[in-house]
Amino acid sequence: MSEKYEPSIVEDKFYKIWEDRGYFEIDGNKNIQEDGKNFSIMMPPPNVTGSLHIGHALTFTLQDIITRYKRMDGFKALWQPGTDHAGIATQNVVEKQLLAEGTTKEEIGREKFLQRAWKQKETSGGNIVHQMRKLGVTPAWKRERFTMDEGLQEAVKEAFVSLYNEGHITQNNYMVNWCTHDGALSDIEVEHEEVNGKFYHMIYKFADGSGELQVATTRPETYFGDTAIMVHPDDSRYTDIVGKEVLLPLTNRKIKVITDSYVDMEFGTGVVKVTPAHDQNDYEVGKRHDLEFIKVFDEKGILNEYCGEFAGLERLEARKPIVEKLQAEGYIVKIDEHVHQVGHCYRCKNIVEPFISQQWFLSSDMAQESIRKTKETTKERAASGEHNGTLFHPAHWINSYTAWMDELRPWCISRQLWWGHRIPVFTCDDCGHQWADKADEPEACPKCKSKKYTQDPDVLDTWFSSALWAMSPLGWGNNGKLEDLYNSTDEADFYPNSLLITGFDIMFFWVARMMMMGEHFKKELPFEDIYMHALVRDEHGAKMSKSKGNVIDPLDMVEEHSADIIRFTLAYLAVQGRDIKLGAKNLEQFRNFTNKLYNASNFLQLNVDTFPDLKDIEIKTPLGIYMQSRLSDAVDEVRATLDTFKFNEAASILYKFVWNEFCDWGIEYAKASKDSVVELGAIFKETLKMVSPFMPFISDFLYHKLSGTSLEEGESLMITNFPKEIAKNQEMENMFAIIEEAIVAIRRAKVIIDMGNSKIAKAYIKLDKTIDKDVAKPFIEKLSKCENIEFVDAKQENSITDVSDNLEVYLPTGEIDMTPIINKLTRQKEKLEKEIAKLSGMLSNERFVANAPANVIEENRAGLSSAGEKLVKVEAELKSLS
Known part of the structure; x- marks a missing residue:
């Protein structure tokens, strides 16, 4: 017998041979045909902070299957590998390492911190690439890219400076999602969770002593930033107080009562406080009414001088003492339990604050052409049936994509981090001129020629560089850096990418942004097809999580299985x-x-x-x-x-x-x-x-x-x-279909006489179709365990019969003692008749039917029906044997 197959030995050995021979590279395929068939797919670059999880395993497996198939089918195939610098995630990992060592990033400084981050990248990035190899995936490893390698840094600067000069990137003071640990976040980096909170009903007294108003809030620590009280303009209950002033509890700062149609008259008292600097909706109200925007805490969430005796406390820690003081002073009427949605940072899970901050934004106008082309392409394919009639696979994802893109808001692209692509914007120290520049160290200010300038301290959102991934590894914007990793014809050969395979959970983080960047800079959508796969859950359908203990490690599965x-x-x-x-x-x-x-x-x-x-x-x-x-x-x-x-x-x-x-x-x-x-x-x-x-x-x-x-x-x-x-050869297939039908029929007939696994001496077959009987005979005899098959033209008497679609088989009973079989079937018949009589009697008893539970009645009826069907079959078998 041949050697034993041992996956752990074979897999490591074979993978090394494949890679050493260069099979994964573009020119490693001897099957490339000369008809210009190209195939390209970009690996969603995993973060350099973790290890391979089951979602990665699914993505990479599907990508590897399609790439191997295309290689074998003669395509010039590129599967582009790479890893992502993962700004927030990597910085968090390194900061935790420093804290464990008793220091902080501020203490060691930016330069040494970045050295630590690069070290983390080398360690973790190397681990995840090793894990991918264990799965047997075959990207063009010699072309591996990193989103912060020298060439891709050039591409990021190329994109940023172009968009800046075109007016698509601007710096504004605007309300953003703010994590007091990680800084600014885009809308899709905020995870909204339902939490059990409280509604605090507070009293605001009129400044002229004429009475008081009651308002409710879920965040009493922000009330120090109130700059108005608001009612609906059509609310007749409050017509006489519009324009009056009320006193802010504890501080006695005066704020006015205003009207705005944003107020829901049916909710609560119909009176709402306005905190423009700390609430997204209030921010819009504040702009409409030219209200003052008062920040009551800083970037770290520490309350400031507007909060009086509570200054210096962290915003969430301050809630309890603030509420206690308000209660003691008689400003809180009641506190209700309240379930509501609260935004959390997708990385550190910190509660996110609406916060006014000076940030860099990418205009939503820049994406309009990609939205139009996506819709147009989808319609054209649906009409023609091309590409399976869709751009997205499954097709329904186009609905989610367009719904989100149609409501697109400016993208906050700046992050208050040290690890990432430094924003290439400089401000002249002498004349104040601001400009974007591709050079790391510009020669001088373009306006006054001063050599004194300061670079913006922030970095770009990780997804900004990832948004260029469909084209930057092909050489776009690399400005000649790392030329040995790509070829001069790559952009022409492999853009647009043939296919994108990724999880649906990063459609808006990544897919939508690649669509807008690719179309803007290349004037073509970046993908011919987009395959969105679903989540991998546990066997019960539950989402995998460490807290549930149901996480499946793909590397463990490889070791255990293969x-x-x-x-x-x-x-x-x-x-x-x-x-x-x-x-x-x-x-x-x-x-x-x-x-x-x-x-x-x-x-x-x-x-x-x-x-x-x-x-x-x-x-x-x-x-x-x-x-x-x-x-x-x-x-x-x-x-x-x-x-x-x-x-x-x-x-x-x-x-x-x-x-x-x-x-x-x-x-x-x-x-x-x-x-x-x-x-x-x-x-x-x-x-x-x-x-x-x-x-x-x-x-x-x-x-x-x-x-x-x-x-x-x-x-x-x-x-x-x-x-x-x-x-x-359809004729041969038709013949073997008849052969199979005959074998199955004989096997069924043998079961009737309790000889399912035994060899029998004789069987007759009456065919309705013409086949080569000499060819068929040995196959039927061997697989049906019958010593002799004879083809006949007429029904055979004294036989067990089985009738199928194209033939009848007869097992002669002359040489078989049928007595034990008949006795067995007779006993089955008698048992079924007794069961039928019992169930029929119960169901014909009016008293039983009236008092028995409905499910019992239904079970008895089902039992009667089943017993009747079995009896018919037994009687038929007995008849065939007699």
């Missing part, structure tokens, strides 16, 4: 538009599939040591012609599903062909046709080429095993041609 099993499982479960439920039973199912592949090769080599490739052999035997024809259908179907990114369907077709058709039938047929084994081996080797993109290790191993070679001696399957245009 990379092939993980890859095939994820592909098989990746139904477009559906979350994946991943559990042990799925992995077990596909572990069995790898065993099936291995056992099939072992069977083939029981009689023949080595096998030719399909292209090098003429298929002549009926079984060989039949299995080749079935392979032809599988090839066409797998191609069609991969071309439309239906990875689960492609995996399912492979699974069914290998397991059900080749192994369950083809190999069994071969036991009756030894002369076809060589042909089956060639067909199986061709099948392994189809399996290769999904399960590259075991397919390569078995291919060489069947060829009598080793990977060290020969080429890998991954650079052979993907199967195409296999010979089809």
